[in-house]
Amino acid sequence: MRRTMGDNSFLKHFITEPVFVIPGEELSATKAAPKEEKVETVAEEATEVYGQPEPEQKQVKELVFKGSNSRQVLVIVDQPAEEFINATDEAFLSKIIGAIKLDINDIAIANFPKNDDLNKETLLKFNATRYIVFGVDDSKLFKDNLPPYQIIDMDNGKQVLNCSSLAAIAGDATQKKLLWTALQKMFL
Known part of the structure; x- marks a missing residue:
């Protein structure tokens, strides 16, 4: 039938x-x-x-940062003992940012250990066009091997600069020169 x-x-x-x-x-x-x-x-x-439930979508947490991000620049540091950044590194970062005609309050500073599930996808969704990473193991953050002090073009015209920690740069003239050269290409 x-x-x-x-x-x-x-x-x-x-x-x-x-x-x-x-x-x-x-x-x-x-x-x-x-x-x-x-x-x-x-x-x-x-x-x-x-009655099978639909798979739950993972909630993406908001990025916790310090600053206004008015210039769409995100600085990422790796300082587990700090909420954002220690005073010595913040003073040094302020000088670096001032050299490229920005104010420390115009950028966003995020501390990698204080932002759960921070990765390339969540970063690229953040409202920034330039990312400067200080002392974060790039394999944890980007799952790539980013060459230090070279500007990497990402999706949608976004740029990433991977550097040593601020403390390491402050104590090494060669790294200061490498950082300055990269920042000139990125901002000036």
């Missing part, structure tokens, strides 16, 4: 669990629906029939 699409009597042999209909929701079957829509409809019906 041939069954038509409207004849669902055979389902009682496949679905042995009770089926509940949620008030206000309707199941509709269209005979002329394209194949893609049928697949989605079948998946939705299966979810409703078997």
Whole structure:
């Protein structure tokens, strides 16, 4: 005996669990629906029939940072003992930022250990066009091997500069020169 699409009597042999209909929701079957829509409809019906919850989407946490970010520059440091950045490094960073005609209050400073799940995707969603990373292992942050003191172009015209820690740069004239050369290319 041939069954038509409207004849669902055979389902009682496949679905042995009770089926509940949620008030206000309707199941509709269209005979002329394209194949893609049928697949989605079948998946939705299966979810409703078997009561499998949809997979939860992971909540993306907001990036915690210090500053106004009015110039769309994000500085990332690695200082587990600090909320954002220690006073010595902040004073040195202020001099660096001043040399490229920015004010420390115009940028955003994020501390890598204080921002759970910080990675390349969450960074690129942040409202910044330039990222300067000081002392963060780039394999943890970008899952790439970024060459130090070289500007890397990312998605949508965003740029990343990976550097040693501020304390290491402050004590090494060679690293200061490398940083200054890269910042000139990036900002001036």
